[in-house]
Structures are given as C-alpha cells and as structure tokens.
Amino acid sequence: MAAKLCILLLSFVFATTNSLASSPTASTSTKTSSSKDLIRSYCEDAVFPRLCNKVFRKHAEIIHPNGTNELTQLATVVTVNRLRGLSKRVAVLARDATEPKDAKALKACKAALSDAAKEARRSASELSEVKATTEKAQAEKRAAKAQAYMSDAMMNEDLCADQLDGMADGPVKTDVSRRVRQVKQLTANSLSLIHGVATAN
Helix, strand or coil: CHHHHHHHHHHHHHHHHHHHHHCCCCCHHHHHHHHHHHHHHHHCCCCCHHHHHHHHHCCHHHCCCCCHHHHHHHHHHHHHHHHHHHHHHHHHHHHHCCCHHHHHHHHHHHHHHHHHHHHHHHHHHHHHCCCCCCCHHHHHHHHHHHHHHHHHHHHHHHHHHHHHCCCCCCHHHHHHHHHHHHHHHHHHHHHHHHCCCHHHC
C-alpha cells in the first residue's frame, strides 16, 4: 500500500509540474503567484482556512493556476500521509504502554486510524481519475465516491478519539488526542474541497 501511495503522489507531482512547464502564457514566478492566489481563494471554502493555506502554500509551485482539481487531489494525499504516519506512531505507543487499559485503547485507536488511512486513500484514488477533460457527470460520480470514502475516514478518526477516552490522563493521551484533532481538521478540509470538484469541471 505504501508503494501505491508513493506512486500516486509522484504521479500527481509529475503531472502538475509538467502542466506548469508546458504552459507558454506566464513565467514560473507568475504561475507561482497565481497559484498562491488560487490557494488563498480556494481555502476560503475550507472548514479550517488557515490550516488549508499553511498546508498548500508550500506546494504552490506545483499547483496550476487553474488547478482546482490538483489542489483537491493534493489535499487528500496529504491527509492519507498524515493518517499513515499517526497510525504508525500510535502503534509504537501501544507496544510501549505499561498499563493494560492504555495499551488496549491505543491498539483500538491504531486500528481505527489504519482504516481511516485506507478510506482516505480510496478517496485520493478516485480523485486521481478526475482530469480537466473529464465529463461533468463522471466527475460528479467520482467526487461523490471520494467524498463518501473521506467521510468514512472521519468516522474512523472519531472511533480512535473515542478509544482514547478510556486512557488514563497523561502526556501520551494528551499528545495523541492533539494529533488526532489535527488530522481530523485535515480530513474536514479535504471533504470541503472535494465538494467543489464536480462544479470545477
């Protein structure tokens, strides 16, 4: 799965970079500036606009000035990567936990995060098939599937958070809870951006 996700991300970067390189209408700096304008405008519709801007501005050079689809695809890939990373972190914490109830809660949380990552990846895969030339009906169908998968990812994130309630208060619970809240914000942003995919085609 990691290899497939890597291929998905590399394909995204390759496609968007080539798109930028082949455009004769503006310089790279102008494209980057226009891309930043797109990000700023697009993030206004995100649930957490500040986080949206923070995540995507660093990728402005690979976002086409008219690339709302690319931006949404990148949102889902970032969400997948963050979920996978958090799942691995929680797995280590579960293994090192000294209290049985904490270990149990963390293992259940890890399982939920793994499921969330799988659903988010399915969402990213659907969006990767949406191009500027994709027919509106087909774009709407894929966007609907992508949104459903990302909604399922958020449900699994909630399951993880519920499991953490059973842990004893302490630095581990505080840290994991904070990270889960952060990834839920990324997922919420992905959902809100996916909503605009069909209308952008």
